[in-house]
Amino acid sequence: MSSVNEVSSVLCFGCQVKQYRHVSKALGGLEAVFSVIVPPSLDTRGHELTPVVYYLSGLTCTDQNFIQKAGACRAAARLNLIIVAPDTSPRGARVAGEDDAYDFGTGAGFYLNATQEPYRPYYRMYDYVVEELPALIEELFPSPAAPARQRRCSITGHSMGGHGALVCALRNPGKYCSVSAFAPIAHPSVCPWGQKAFRGYLGGIEAGEMYDATLLVADPSRVQACNLDDILIDQGTADQFWCEGQLLPEDFVAAAKNAGQKVTLRMQEGYDHSYFFVSTFIEDHLEFHAKRLRER
Ligand SMILES: N[C@@H](CCC(=O)N[C@@H](CS)C(=O)NCC(=O)O)C(=O)O
Numbered sequence: 270m271s272s273v274n275e276v277s278s279v280l281c282f283g284c285q286v287k288q289y290r291h292v293s294k295a296l297g298g299l300e301a302v303f304s305v306i307v308p309p310s311l312d313t314r315g316h317e318l319t320p321v322v323y324y325l326s327g328l329t330c331t332d333q334n335f336i337q338k339a340g341a342c343r344a345a346a347r348l349n350l351i352i353v354a355p356d357t358s359p360r361g362a363r364v365a366g367e368d369d370a371y372d373f374g375t376g377a378g379f380y381l382n383a384t385q386e387p388y389r390p391y392y393r394m395y396d397y398v399v400e401e402l403p404a405l406i407e408e409l410f411p412s413p414a415a416p417a418r419q420r421r422c423s424i425t426g427h428s429m430g431g432h433g434a435l436v437c438a439l440r441n442p443g444k445y446c447s448v449s450a451f452a453p454i455a456h457p458s459v460c461p462w463g464q465k466a467f468r469g470y471l472g473g474i475e476a477g478e479m480y481d482a483t484l485l486v487a488d489p490s491r492v493q494a495c496n497l498d499d500i501l502i503d504q505g506t507a508d509q510f511w512c513e514g515q516l517l518p519e520d521f522v523a524a525a526k527n528a529g530q531k532v533t534l535r536m537q538e539g540y541d542h543s544y545f546f547v548s549t550f551i552e553d554h555l556e557f558h559a560k561r562l563r564e565r
Pocket residue numbers: 326327328329330334338371427428429542543544
């Protein structure tokens with residue numbers, strides 16, 4: 270019997286847009302939801318060939334912001350991609366302080382494994398995204414060819430989710446064929462959002478070293494192991510949070526260059542931080558991933 274229950278299913282550009290509910294081990298036994306865009310071409314024979322793109326959302330989001338606002342279905346259908354969109358934090362942990370601010374606690378899990386009480390048992394979104402969710406996807410869409418042929422996957426995300434995508438890819442060489450990001454929190458150790466998260470969840474800024482994409486990409490041996498031919502980042506020039514120094518993609522690019530990692534940073538003139546920006550460039554990102562998921 271499946272441990273995952275389907276909550277809803279609707280059709281969009283031929284894709285089934287599904288939401289699932291399950292009890293999450295990584296998130297301390299709390300109930301969690303995630304959404305999946307299933308392309309029309311996916312059938313029993315197609316499972317093994319249909320790759321997955323994980324999309325991680327930003328602060329204050331649920332799985333639904335991307336599903337309802339990014340307009341990804343048309344491209345997912347055309348490119349034959351499964352897209353998986355998790356929530357941004359555990360829900361209902363009922364721990365002190367988790368609902369006091371938009372940038373910490375509920376809706377702001379920062380895709381890390383907390384080490385500090387009272388967050389430690391529940392705030393484990395890194396393990397959730399890297400381990401638990403892929404296993405659930407295999408359970409829902411079993412590949413007849415497994416384990417001889419592993420399903421290929423890539424990862425992307427927006428803002429806090431861009432940070433999560435870069436960190437997941439850089440910490441797990443070989444797991445993701447490609448990584449991209451929309452306005453990522455690219456150097457969290459030196460920006461207010463990241464510092465607050467690292468202090469609260471990990472006990473200090475230094476403890477966030479392994480969750481800082483700029484510090485991770487600065488290591489040439491890590492870059493070599495990851496073997497990513499390019500990393501695509503889009504950043505709007507009218508993004509309030511970029512202007513305030515919360516995002517710092519320039520720091521990521523500089524560190525990557527020193528370590529020999531190619532990054533394509535596209536400064537998008539006049540775009541802000543919203544889903545108007547994400548929806549404008551989502552197709553480019555999905556094409557970036559589809560090319561690498563099928564070629565490499
Ligand atoms: N102060 C803003 C900051 C949060 C924000 O801009 N969140 C971005 C990601 S960092 C987002 O995707 N918001 C949800 C949406 O636009 O649908 C708020 O509370 O909404």
